[in-house]
Amino acid sequence: MVGPLRVSRSVIVPERELRWRFSRSSGPGGQSVNTTDSRVELSLDLTSTTALGPVQRARALERLAGRLVEGVLTVSASEQRSQLQNREAALERLADILAAAIAPPPPKRRPTRPGRGAVERRLAEKRRRGQTKKLRRAEED
Numbered sequence: 001m002v003g004p005l006r007v008s009r010s011v012i013v014p015e016r017e018l019r020w021r022f023s024r025s026s027g028p029g030g031q032s033v034n035t036t037d038s039r040v041e042l043s044l045d046l047t048s049t050t051a052l053g054p055v056q057r058a059r060a061l062e063r064l065a066g067r068l069v070e071g072v073l074t075v076s077a078s079e080q081r082s083q084l085q086n087r088e089a090a091l092e093r094l095a096d097i098l099a100a101a102i103a104p105p106p107p108k109r110r111p112t113r114p115g116r117g118a119v120e121r122r123l124a125e126k127r128r129r130g131q132t133k134k135l136r137r138a139e140e141d
Helices: 054-063 083-102 116-136
Strands: 018-023 039-045 072-077
Touching: 039 083, 054 083, 072 083
Parallel strands: none
Antiparallel strands: 018 039, 039 072
């Protein structure tokens, strides 16, 4: 479980760059509720990480601007009663967020024209609709 965080095939965050924080989790917990620090916060400083290249770093900083505090991305997990499970959840969450942030933009859409059949169907439907409305009108004399 302990080791580098694999974000994608080419991006691996070294373990020394991950910062862990533990605290008491809210919610049910039985007898161990006030004694175990099961809530997990995992932080990664995007401005100084060696895992990202300059293009990936710029892309991540731009896309995650609303989530960052002084260039640091933080995720927390407190769903489970076990600290170990919360650590795994935080690692997975951080990897997912980072992978989405550094993904290249999708290719631009190539504009296309509608085919002849689609144009003919649209015009035929317009004629049918117009004919229906024409039949509803009262005759003017």
